[in-house]
Amino acid sequence: MTFFKTLFLSMLFLLTACAQTSQTIKQTNSDLNSALSLTAGIVTGAQQPNLYLEQLKGKRLGLVVNQTSMVNNQHLVDFLLAQGLQINKIFAPEHGFRGDHDAGAKVNSSVDGKTGISIVSIYGKNKKPSAEALNDVDVLIFDIQDVGLRYYTYISSMHYMMEAAAENDKIFIVFDRPNPNGFTVDGPVLDLKFQSFVGMHQIPLMHGMTVGELAKMINGEGWLKNAVKVNLTVIPVSNYDRHMSYYLPVKPSPNLPNDVSIALYASLTFFEGTPVSIGRGTDFPFQVIGFDKFGLGDFTFTPRAIKGASMTPKLKGKLVKGVDLRQSAIRGVNLDHLVDWHHLFVENDEEFFTLAPFFDKLAGTDKLRKQIISGLSSVEIRSSWQSELNAFLQQRQQYLLYP
Known part of the structure; x- marks a missing residue:
């Protein structure tokens, strides 16, 4: 094996290696090399107009899309208009139609400057469009890149759009896209007592589905x-x-800029319910962990207000000390960092779960927080998920489209 091939495979492994969990696919370097060559041949739903153009002709369309809704190098809106189809509405989810809104920022209804098409916000107060908003629509198309996490809100928006379509007798079409975490089923299954917009379905945190x-x-x-x-x-x-x-090929939201952040997203988002920073307001969000008063590790960074994190990022302007995970091979829901940082806060008599209700919403249960407080190890906590994970794997089987 040549030096360059060895180097290439090593870098590829760092990006795609899986945590050793019962639901995580373990791949060898050979498997990864094969997977990468196959990835180049992947064709998304939107890139197969032969499968949908005929059924869209003569229909009034509404599109649930954002910056990831690309057909090769052209946005789906522009592509469909070029085919002579009629688009009457664009429905904008979290981060907006162009994907340039901060996490949690209000998305306003407006008009697309390029096409003149009305944009209806489905993030904020009105998460489901009214019957009036659908009066001039026959078919709703959903084409947004997801990352396979229950609390990533695009699937919640899809839920409400499906509901609106059903209630108003509209056709609903999903242009499917791969799940970059598709080989991982992991994390606690949602307890419906903690159902919210960041967790609507009784599925694991990582569901492994498109x-x-x-x-x-x-x-x-x-x-x-x-x-x-x-x-x-x-x-x-x-x-x-x-x-x-x-x-x-396109970052799905402002604070998931690369494949490393997407791989670490499941493990680091829990820190949003704590005082600890995970890099919002830096050039490496969801890739680092740090705190200003004390820390694990000697990596330092200073959060600032930047595009994508302009709404006062946590610990803004403070020198933060912690760990840099950009070379990490973590996949799946890794609890080690969460448990270790909680222990450090306890040692320093500092409150860790400062946003406990939000933490529980993200986890989809209060059991995880209580297990950490009680001193359970990450192995013990993970073992408590297994029966529900196994049941989910059976439940989802009839809906799978891909081997």
Whole structure:
């Protein structure tokens, strides 16, 4: 094996290696090399117009899209207009139609300056469009890149759009895209007592499904309000299976700028319910951990107000000390850092779960927080998830589209 091939495989392994969990796919360097070559042949749903253009002709369309909704180098809106199709509405989720809004920032309804199409916000006060907003729409198309985490709100927006489509007799089509965490099923299953916009479905934190598969499950399990069923079509991804690595060509949101942040997202988001920074307001969000008063590790950084984190990032302007995980091979839900930092806060008589209700919403349960407080190890906590994870794997089987 040549030096350069060895170096290439080593770098690829760092980006895609999995945590050793019962639901995480373990891949050898050879497997990863094969997966990468296959990734180049992946064709998303939107990139297969032969599967959907005919059924869209003569229909009034509404699109649930953002900056990731690309057909090769062209936005889906522009592509469909170029085919002579009629788009009457664009529905904008969290981060907005162009993906330039901060996390949690209000998304306003407006008009797209390029096309003149009305943009209806579905993030904020009105998460589900009214019947009036759908009056001039026959077909709703959902085409947004997801990252496979229950608390990533695009799937919650999809849920409400499916519900609106069902209630107003509209066709709902999902242009499917790969899940970059598709080979991982991990984390606690949602307790419905903690249901919220960052956790709507009784699924694990990492569900290992594409949005198309998840749409089928939401519909099939009767999870829409009053168990209504939507007229659903999924345009599947071609040349894809869930064990493949997939590298996103467009960042899905401002604070997930690269594949490392997407891999670490499941493990680091829990810190949002604590005083600890995970790099919002830096050039490496969701890739570092730090605190200003004390820390584990000697890496330092100073959060600042920047694009994507302009709404006063945690510990803004303070020198923060902690760890840099950019060379980490963590995949799945790794609890070691969370447990270690909690222990450090206890040692320093400092409150760790300062936003306990939000932490519980992210976890989908209060059990995780209570287990950490009680002193359980990460291994003991993980073992408590296994029976529910196994049940979910059986439950989802009928909705899977990919091997």
